Amino acid sequence: MPLGRNHPDPTPGGPNFGVINSGHMSGPVQAAAFSSNVSQTNHLAPGAVERAQDSIQDLRQLLDALSAQRPEAAQALRALDEISPRLNTADRDPGALRFMLETLTTACAAIPSVVAAAQAVHSSVAALLPAF
Template sequence: MASRRQPDSIPNNPNFGVFNTGHMSGPAQAAPFSHNATQVNNITNEAIDRARESIDDLRRRLEALRGLYPEVDAALRDLDAIAPRLAEPGSDPGTLRYMLQNLVERCGGIPGVLAAAEFVRSTVTALLPGSS
Protein backbone atom coordinates (compact mmCIF):
# COMPACT_ATOMS: atom_id res chain seq x y z
CA MET A 1 0.00 0.00 0.00
CA ALA A 2 1.49 3.31 -1.06
CA SER A 3 1.42 6.10 1.49
CA ARG A 4 0.79 9.63 0.46
CA ARG A 5 3.07 12.31 1.85
CA GLN A 6 1.15 14.77 3.99
CA PRO A 7 1.67 18.42 3.05
CA ASP A 8 3.75 20.50 5.41
CA SER A 9 1.35 21.99 7.96
CA ILE A 10 3.56 25.02 8.55
CA PRO A 11 2.97 27.79 6.01
CA ASN A 12 6.13 29.27 4.59
CA ASN A 13 5.22 32.97 4.58
CA PRO A 14 7.18 35.51 6.65
CA ASN A 15 4.38 36.51 9.02
CA PHE A 16 2.90 33.13 9.84
CA GLY A 17 2.38 32.89 13.59
CA VAL A 18 2.57 36.65 14.16
CA PHE A 19 -0.71 38.11 15.33
CA ASN A 20 -0.90 41.86 14.91
CA THR A 21 -3.62 43.60 16.86
CA GLY A 22 -2.19 47.08 16.41
CA HIS A 23 0.50 48.98 14.59
CA MET A 24 3.71 46.99 14.25
CA SER A 25 7.32 47.76 13.40
CA GLY A 26 10.56 46.46 14.94
CA PRO A 27 11.77 42.88 15.48
CA ALA A 28 9.20 40.29 16.56
CA GLN A 29 9.30 36.52 16.36
CA ALA A 30 6.15 34.73 17.41
CA ALA A 31 7.09 31.07 17.14
CA PRO A 32 10.17 28.91 16.61
CA PHE A 33 9.14 28.24 13.01
CA SER A 34 8.20 31.81 12.13
CA HIS A 35 10.37 34.28 10.31
CA ASN A 36 11.28 37.67 11.66
CA ALA A 37 8.66 40.38 11.34
CA THR A 38 8.68 43.96 12.50
CA GLN A 39 6.72 45.56 15.30
CA VAL A 40 6.22 49.10 16.59
CA ASN A 41 4.65 49.69 19.95
CA ASN A 42 2.61 52.86 19.76
CA ILE A 43 2.22 53.70 23.42
CA THR A 44 -0.61 56.11 23.99
CA ASN A 45 -0.74 58.72 26.70
CA GLU A 46 -3.86 56.96 27.96
CA ALA A 47 -1.89 53.73 28.55
CA ILE A 48 0.84 55.61 30.41
CA ASP A 49 -1.77 57.47 32.48
CA ARG A 50 -3.46 54.17 33.35
CA ALA A 51 -0.12 52.75 34.52
CA ARG A 52 0.60 55.86 36.62
CA GLU A 53 -2.89 55.72 38.15
CA SER A 54 -2.44 52.05 39.07
CA ILE A 55 0.90 52.87 40.74
CA ASP A 56 -0.66 55.81 42.62
CA ASP A 57 -3.56 53.61 43.80
CA LEU A 58 -1.21 50.90 45.07
CA ARG A 59 0.99 53.51 46.74
CA ARG A 60 -2.04 54.92 48.65
CA ARG A 61 -3.06 51.42 49.77
CA LEU A 62 0.47 50.59 50.91
CA GLU A 63 0.96 53.87 52.77
CA ALA A 64 -2.26 53.18 54.69
CA LEU A 65 -0.73 49.88 55.84
CA ARG A 66 2.72 51.26 56.68
CA GLY A 67 4.00 49.89 59.97
CA LEU A 68 1.56 46.96 59.99
CA TYR A 69 3.50 44.64 57.67
CA PRO A 70 7.26 44.47 57.11
CA GLU A 71 6.85 44.06 53.32
CA VAL A 72 5.15 47.46 52.91
CA ASP A 73 8.34 49.53 52.95
CA ALA A 74 10.04 47.23 50.43
CA ALA A 75 6.99 47.37 48.14
CA LEU A 76 6.99 51.17 48.33
CA ARG A 77 10.69 51.19 47.36
CA ASP A 78 9.81 48.97 44.39
CA LEU A 79 7.15 51.46 43.31
CA ASP A 80 9.68 54.31 43.68
CA ALA A 81 12.00 52.44 41.29
CA ILE A 82 9.26 51.51 38.79
CA ALA A 83 7.46 54.87 38.45
CA PRO A 84 10.32 56.86 36.84
CA ARG A 85 10.82 54.13 34.24
CA LEU A 86 7.40 54.82 32.72
CA ALA A 87 8.95 57.68 30.76
CA GLU A 88 10.93 55.12 28.71
CA PRO A 89 9.55 51.65 29.48
CA GLY A 90 11.34 50.05 26.53
CA SER A 91 14.84 51.15 27.58
CA ASP A 92 15.37 48.14 29.88
CA PRO A 93 12.24 45.95 29.76
CA GLY A 94 13.91 42.93 31.39
CA THR A 95 14.80 44.87 34.52
CA LEU A 96 11.35 46.43 34.67
CA ARG A 97 9.69 43.00 34.39
CA TYR A 98 11.92 41.75 37.22
CA MET A 99 10.98 44.74 39.38
CA LEU A 100 7.28 44.16 38.70
CA GLN A 101 7.61 40.49 39.66
CA ASN A 102 9.33 41.46 42.93
CA LEU A 103 6.57 43.96 43.65
CA VAL A 104 3.84 41.35 43.15
CA GLU A 105 5.68 38.82 45.32
CA ARG A 106 6.12 41.34 48.13
CA CYS A 107 2.48 42.40 47.95
CA GLY A 108 1.39 38.77 48.13
CA GLY A 109 2.22 38.86 51.84
CA ILE A 110 0.18 42.01 52.49
CA PRO A 111 -3.57 41.44 52.86
CA GLY A 112 -5.75 43.40 50.47
CA VAL A 113 -3.14 44.71 48.00
CA LEU A 114 -2.28 41.76 45.77
CA ALA A 115 -4.94 42.60 43.17
CA ALA A 116 -3.72 46.20 43.02
CA ALA A 117 -0.12 44.97 42.57
CA GLU A 118 -1.24 42.64 39.78
CA PHE A 119 -2.99 45.59 38.13
CA VAL A 120 0.24 47.61 38.31
CA ARG A 121 2.09 44.72 36.68
CA SER A 122 -0.57 44.44 33.98
CA THR A 123 -0.70 48.15 33.12
CA VAL A 124 3.08 48.60 33.12
CA THR A 125 3.76 45.37 31.21
CA ALA A 126 1.37 46.57 28.51
CA LEU A 127 3.83 49.40 27.83
CA LEU A 128 6.79 47.09 27.30
CA PRO A 129 7.97 45.87 23.91
CA GLY A 130 7.14 42.26 23.23
CA SER A 131 4.74 42.05 26.14
CA SER A 132 2.47 39.06 26.19
Protein backbone atom coordinates in the same frame (compact mmCIF):
# COMPACT_ATOMS: atom_id res chain seq x y z
CA MET B 1 8.47 13.23 0.98
CA PRO B 2 9.49 13.61 4.66
CA LEU B 3 12.67 15.51 5.28
CA GLY B 4 13.88 13.13 7.95
CA ARG B 5 15.54 13.76 11.24
CA ASN B 6 18.78 15.38 10.10
CA HIS B 7 17.33 17.94 7.73
CA PRO B 8 16.56 21.47 8.93
CA ASP B 9 13.09 22.95 8.68
CA PRO B 10 12.52 24.91 5.50
CA THR B 11 13.04 28.64 5.85
CA PRO B 12 11.13 30.80 3.41
CA GLY B 13 12.97 33.53 1.58
CA GLY B 14 11.86 37.12 1.44
CA PRO B 15 10.93 39.57 4.17
CA ASN B 16 10.66 38.50 7.78
CA PHE B 17 7.43 38.34 9.67
CA GLY B 18 6.44 41.03 12.15
CA VAL B 19 3.87 41.17 14.89
CA ILE B 20 1.77 44.29 15.32
CA ASN B 21 -0.09 44.66 18.60
CA SER B 22 -2.85 47.21 18.27
CA GLY B 23 -3.89 46.92 21.91
CA HIS B 24 -7.00 44.90 21.11
CA MET B 25 -5.42 41.47 21.47
CA SER B 26 -6.23 39.31 24.46
CA GLY B 27 -3.59 36.59 24.33
CA PRO B 28 0.05 35.92 23.55
CA VAL B 29 1.24 36.48 20.02
CA GLN B 30 3.63 34.15 18.27
CA ALA B 31 5.09 34.56 14.82
CA ALA B 32 5.39 31.61 12.48
CA ALA B 33 7.75 28.94 13.77
CA PHE B 34 10.05 29.24 10.77
CA SER B 35 10.38 33.03 10.85
CA SER B 36 13.57 34.74 11.86
CA ASN B 37 14.36 38.24 13.06
CA VAL B 38 10.80 38.70 14.26
CA SER B 39 9.91 42.16 15.47
CA GLN B 40 6.94 43.50 17.36
CA THR B 41 5.46 46.96 17.26
CA ASN B 42 3.11 48.04 20.04
CA HIS B 43 0.46 50.64 19.36
CA LEU B 44 -0.50 51.82 22.81
CA ALA B 45 -3.87 53.32 23.50
CA PRO B 46 -3.83 57.02 24.34
CA GLY B 47 -3.35 57.52 28.06
CA ALA B 48 -1.88 54.05 28.73
CA VAL B 49 1.16 55.46 30.54
CA GLU B 50 -1.05 57.78 32.57
CA ARG B 51 -3.29 54.88 33.61
CA ALA B 52 -0.22 52.93 34.69
CA GLN B 53 1.03 55.91 36.71
CA ASP B 54 -2.42 56.29 38.30
CA SER B 55 -2.48 52.64 39.35
CA ILE B 56 1.02 53.06 40.82
CA GLN B 57 -0.15 56.08 42.82
CA ASP B 58 -3.19 54.18 44.13
CA LEU B 59 -1.00 51.29 45.28
CA ARG B 60 1.55 53.67 46.77
CA GLN B 61 -1.16 55.28 48.94
CA LEU B 62 -2.30 51.88 50.20
CA LEU B 63 1.26 50.79 50.96
CA ASP B 64 2.12 54.06 52.71
CA ALA B 65 -0.80 53.52 55.06
CA LEU B 66 0.41 49.99 55.84
CA SER B 67 4.17 50.60 55.96
CA ALA B 68 4.29 50.85 59.77
CA GLN B 69 2.40 47.57 60.18
CA ARG B 70 3.78 45.40 57.38
CA PRO B 71 7.50 45.02 56.52
CA GLU B 72 6.56 43.77 53.05
CA ALA B 73 5.11 47.21 52.31
CA ALA B 74 8.59 48.77 52.40
CA GLN B 75 9.88 46.26 49.84
CA ALA B 76 6.89 46.92 47.61
CA LEU B 77 7.40 50.69 47.90
CA ARG B 78 11.04 50.28 46.83
CA ALA B 79 9.88 48.34 43.76
CA LEU B 80 7.38 51.09 42.94
CA ASP B 81 10.16 53.68 43.28
CA GLU B 82 12.09 51.79 40.59
CA ILE B 83 9.13 51.18 38.27
CA SER B 84 7.57 54.63 38.17
CA PRO B 85 10.44 56.69 36.67
CA ARG B 86 11.12 54.09 33.96
CA LEU B 87 7.64 54.52 32.51
CA ASN B 88 8.46 58.03 31.34
CA THR B 89 11.56 57.01 29.38
CA ALA B 90 11.54 55.98 25.75
CA ASP B 91 13.56 52.81 26.47
CA ARG B 92 11.65 51.16 29.29
CA ASP B 93 14.12 48.26 29.74
CA PRO B 94 11.48 45.51 29.59
CA GLY B 95 13.60 42.88 31.33
CA ALA B 96 14.26 45.06 34.36
CA LEU B 97 10.63 46.18 34.53
CA ARG B 98 9.39 42.59 34.39
CA PHE B 99 11.74 41.68 37.26
CA MET B 100 10.55 44.69 39.29
CA LEU B 101 6.92 43.79 38.62
CA GLU B 102 7.59 40.26 39.85
CA THR B 103 9.25 41.64 42.99
CA LEU B 104 6.30 43.96 43.55
CA THR B 105 3.73 41.21 43.07
CA THR B 106 5.60 38.86 45.41
CA ALA B 107 5.90 41.49 48.14
CA CYS B 108 2.24 42.46 47.83
CA ALA B 109 1.07 38.84 47.87
CA ALA B 110 1.82 38.79 51.59
CA ILE B 111 -0.55 41.74 52.16
CA PRO B 112 -4.08 40.61 51.27
CA SER B 113 -5.56 44.10 51.26
CA VAL B 114 -3.31 45.30 48.41
CA VAL B 115 -3.20 42.26 46.12
CA ALA B 116 -5.83 43.62 43.72
CA ALA B 117 -4.09 47.00 43.48
CA ALA B 118 -0.74 45.27 42.86
CA GLN B 119 -2.31 43.22 40.08
CA ALA B 120 -3.69 46.42 38.54
CA VAL B 121 -0.18 47.90 38.52
CA HIS B 122 1.24 44.70 37.06
CA SER B 123 -1.36 44.61 34.28
CA SER B 124 -1.13 48.29 33.37
CA VAL B 125 2.68 48.33 33.30
CA ALA B 126 3.02 44.97 31.51
CA ALA B 127 0.68 46.27 28.79
CA LEU B 128 3.32 48.88 27.96
CA LEU B 129 6.04 46.28 27.38
CA PRO B 130 6.75 44.24 24.27
CA ALA B 131 5.54 40.66 24.56
CA PHE B 132 8.68 38.58 24.19
